[in-house]
Amino acid sequence: MSRRLRGFEAAYRPLFAAGAVHAVAVVGLWFALVELQRKGIVLPIVSSIPSTWIHAHAMIFGTLTFYIFGFLGTAFPRWVDAASPTPVRILTWLILLGVAQFALVGSLVGGEVLALVAGALEAAAFVSLLSFLVGALRTGGGRNRAQPRLILAALALAPIAVSLDAGAIVLVSPRLHAVAIQIALRGFLLVVVVGVAFRIVPFFTANVSGRPPTPRPELLLVGWVGLAAAQLALSLAAPWVPAAVALGAICDAGLALVLGWELFAWRPGRALRSPMIAVLYVGLGWIVLALAGYSASALLPKLAALLEPPVRHALAVGGFATLVLGMSTRVALGHGGRPIRADGWILSSFASIQLAALVRAGLPLLGGVAPVAPMLVHWAALPWMAAFVLWSARIGPVLVSLPAAVETRAP
Secondary structure (H helix, E strand, O other): OOHHHOOOOOOHHHHHHHHHHHHHHHHHHHHHHHHHHHOOOOOOOOOOOOHHHHHHHHHHHHHHHHHHHHHHHHHHHHHOOOOOOOHHHHHHHHHHHHHHHHHHHHHHHHOHHHHHHHHHHHHHHHHHHHHHHHHHHHHOOOOOOHHHHHHHHHHOHHHHHHHHHHHHHHHOOHHHHHHHHHHHHHHHHHHHHHHHHHHHHHHHHHHHHOOOOOOOOHHHHHHHHHHHHHHHHHHHHOOOOOHHHHHHHHHHHHHHHHHHHHHHHOOOHHHHHOHHHHHHHHHHHHHHHHHHHHHHHHHOHHHHHHHHHHHHHHHHHHHHHHHHHHHHHHHHHHHOOOOOOOOHHHHHHHHHHHHHHHHHHHHHHHOOOOOOHHHHHHHHHHHHHHHHHHHHHHHHHHHHHOOHHHOOOOO
């Protein structure tokens, strides 16, 4: 292997590192932008793109996507007993996603065409990942294939969502942007993240508890994903089918109940005393809360405008970001040959991301008693950045120090 590609032997190494850098840099830029605008400082932004759209796109297809590429590029081949991606392919993913984020941020001052470039590069990265994973599934020898196939089906929605959002940005179409974000959050991310959790959290729980994993019926995950797909379809049809709103609320309530039931069915018990396990349950708990919130906002139209932003951030920050930090920490430590144990740095990182979720999801709900509270939601950026800085301080050296030869077969 060429020395120039040292460090690209495992997908999690460069992609986790890129995700952490992106999480701090882009959110720091967002925080500064909001603060300057609040102070009435005119910025040289020539684009007609709403900055909130750039923020949403960057978080979904930047920070979270870097980590998802790193995780699936590392774990998926092991699930299906296939070869890992080559360093060249990993480097290609990193370049496509990295250049796309530079183009996306640059579109604020360079115009909508850069956002279109970003979308094309991101879509190409997802197509490349899908091509690799489909090939791994086809050539691998693993027996359990339902869960990998469900993850692939959800992942296939990502390039669609990216393309739609790029079109929305160029056309400045709020409706198209809302559809793209809905597909990304509820179709791509929700199913991929929970689909992964259904596989690994019971295993890790049983491992810590010192007993075999509780057998879970495969059809349960298939049914959960089917319910999620039905909810997504109903939410997209809602502008034209009035009954779709109520039916979608029922689907969300069902998703929350099934996932909540599963958290108990995995029999966490004393495993929750381990922060490395507990953080995964906390992240899944946020997802249950968000799904219940989506159901409530649909059934109570008068509260929908108040509930929708907090619920969306409960899902994205409390749910997805918590699980991303928890899973990536396990992967980096386990595959890097280090003890899977939470020290002060890791615990502080986990606590900071919870504070970010509480601030971002909680302050908008306090407007009735503290009118200034909703105007301070962007301060969630500070604990968010602290979480990834702390994570980087502890996990960064692990990502760059050990050669692939000493990596373990950790799930």
